[in-house]
Amino acid sequence: MIFFLILAGLSVAFSLLVVFQRNVVHSAMALVATLFLIAVLFLTLDAVMVGILQILVYAGAIMVLFLFVIMLLNPEVLEGRSVVWWVLGSLAALLLLFEFVPLLTGTAGPVSGPGPADGSFGSPEMLAQSLFSDFVLPFEVASVLLLVAIIGAVVLAKRES
Amino acid sequence: MMIDLGIIAAKALLVLFMVLNLAGILGWIERKGSALIQDRIGANRASIFGFAGMGLVNTLIADPIKLLTKEDFIPPKGDRLLHTLAPCMAFFPPLVTFAVIPFGDVLMLGERAINLQVANLNVGILYIFSMASLSVYGIVIGAWASNNKFSLLGGVRGSAQMISYEIAMGLSVMGILMVYGTLELQEIARAQGELLWSWLPAWGIFFQPVAFLLFFTAAVAETKRIPFDLPEAESELVAGYHVEYSGGKFLMFFAGEFAEIVTASGLITTLFFGGWQVPFLMRDGFHFPWGATLFLPHLAVVLLQVGAFTVKVLFFCWLQILLRWSLPRFRYDQVMRLGWKMLLPLALLNVMATAILIIAW
Numbered sequence A: 001m002i003f004f005l006i007l008a009g010l011s012v013a014f015s016l017l018v019v020f021q022r023n024v025v026h027s028a029m030a031l032v033a034t035l036f037l038i039a040v041l042f043l044t045l046d047a048v049m050v051g052i053l054q055i056l057v058y059a060g061a062i063m064v065l066f067l068f069v070i071m072l073l074n075p076e077v078l079e080g081r082s083v084v085w086w087v088l089g090s091l092a093a094l095l096l097l098f099e100f101v102p103l104l105t106g107t108a109g110p111v112s113g114p115g116p117a118d119g120s121f122g123s124p125e126m127l128a129q130s131l132f133s134d135f136v137l138p139f140e141v142a143s144v145l146l147l148v149a150i151i152g153a154v155v156l157a158k159r160e161s
Numbered sequence B: 001m002m003i004d005l006g007i008i009a010a011k012a013l014l015v016l017f018m019v020l021n022l023a024g025i026l027g028w029i030e031r032k033g034s035a036l037i038q039d040r041i042g043a044n045r046a047s048i049f050g051f052a053g054m055g056l057v058n059t060l061i062a063d064p065i066k067l068l069t070k071e072d073f074i075p076p077k078g079d080r081l082l083h084t085l086a087p088c089m090a091f092f093p094p095l096v097t098f099a100v101i102p103f104g105d106v107l108m109l110g111e112r113a114i115n116l117q118v119a120n121l122n123v124g125i126l127y128i129f130s131m132a133s134l135s136v137y138g139i140v141i142g143a144w145a146s147n148n149k150f151s152l153l154g155g156v157r158g159s160a161q162m163i164s165y166e167i168a169m170g171l172s173v174m175g176i177l178m179v180y181g182t183l184e185l186q187e188i189a190r191a192q193g194e195l196l197w198s199w200l201p202a203w204g205i206f207f208q209p210v211a212f213l214l215f216f217t218a219a220v221a222e223t224k225r226i227p228f229d230l231p232e233a234e235s236e237l238v239a240g241y242h243v244e245y246s247g248g249k250f251l252m253f254f255a256g257e258f259a260e261i262v263t264a265s266g267l268i269t270t271l272f273f274g275g276w277q278v279p280f281l282m283r284d285g286f287h288f289p290w291g292a293t294l295f296l297p298h299l300a301v302v303l304l305q306v307g308a309f310t311v312k313v314l315f316f317c318w319l320q321i322l323l324r325w326s327l328p329r330f331r332y333d334q335v336m337r338l339g340w341k342m343l344l345p346l347a348l349l350n351v352m353a354t355a356i357l358i359i360a361w
Helices: A002-020 A024-044 A048-073 A083-106 A124-132 A136-160 B002-037 B053-069 B080-100 B124-134 B136-145 B149-180 B185-191 B209-222 B247-272 B298-326 B332-360
Strands: B106-109 B112-115 B285-287 B293-295
Touching (some): A024 B136, A048 B124, A048 B136, A048 B149, A124 A136, B002 B053, B002 B112, B002 B247, B002 B298, B080 B247, B124 B136, B124 B149, B124 B185, B136 B149, B136 B247, B149 B185, B149 B209, B149 B247, B185 B247, B209 B247, B209 B332, B247 B298
Antiparallel strands (some): B106 B112
16 A cells, blocks of 8 residues: 555656656656556556556657657757647646546445456456457457558658658 | 565575676676687786786776766766666666576475576566667667767667667567467476477477577667667767766666676577576486486576576677677668568568468477
């Protein structure tokens, strides 16, 4: 419990840093730290697979691309905040809050007690089983979506030159 | 409870101790070995009371003292915080990666069975790749925080190179996973103790020779050393991503590179060369294919296995240093072409061929 509180507090602190920092690279690194801490939270919940995938995909791949783009564009100073964006952003945040409050208060407490005792919970075998039997259609659709994105990127790059 | 925790702490400390010290010793091997290869004398100046120990005093005592007491220069227009954090980010991943690499079988101490591996994760290989993907940050952030054209170029090159070769690396391991049917490294090492046609050890190299070549190439590229040293590129970019680093921080980049070599060697050993397996050594002793047996006490068997693992790791460390001092460098476009147009398709083909063979068997 103490461990959870420390982790949760740190991840909230880092995610606040993401938003409130002026330096874009500092924000990106704070986001990496947040994602890493969330992965550790998954580890404490015995969901090793999810935690490792969180690091591999988000902290390790997506954020590297973010940094790559930031470094190539090198935004020296951020543009001043415009009122329109400020209002729109606040509205979106409020909407999200109204979505979340009933969810958090309405559901029953967390299901307590450990998962299946044989340690197979969240194992790659179990994940693969459900991915390739119950969820095979969404899985394939997602891979086609990625393929479309790759081809689109290639087409755009070709047109440039 | 306390004893279990103590055992885990002892294993973690032992592995950290071994990797850090091997990294230091590799620094010595690199300097003396390169001298041997190039017919020079190499480091021989420093000595304690006339004892130079083949340059050991020079590289293991004099060099670190010099580096640690040197002025730590941070570029005035650079980013102080990230400039300091970057070497830590470069040093951290190779050290923690070794946690899932098994360095021996189960050690029985009385009633207690100790698995000679720091963390037995059921997603061992994914853990390794996740840590490898984190090692990009040290370079990118270090390069950016230095506020220097050369280092930024090196950082961009380094991140592109590491992302490209991570893909080939991951796909090349796929064949091994299909053969042994598990992600756990201890299971993979154990499965390699079997015998094929009752005489050939079932090591990964015999099932997946192509995967070994691909993995080895990608692993060398990940360590960013010659022939893949484009992020550093001393002749074009001065020192690439760590051009603005001096003193202890430079030492961390430098030692991190050697720790990466050690970790890569441990991985190659575990995946393709039987890990801690000694050919024909079972739990109770040697069972040779020609029928002879030699029974050994449990402790001797475990020591032999740990010793075999160490010897194999040292061999691959030496091989990587040998490569670094005998091959010319690639050009940057050649590195990219090799990664995307050679290694990646070959790895995909290898996966398909393995799948067909497994189904047809």
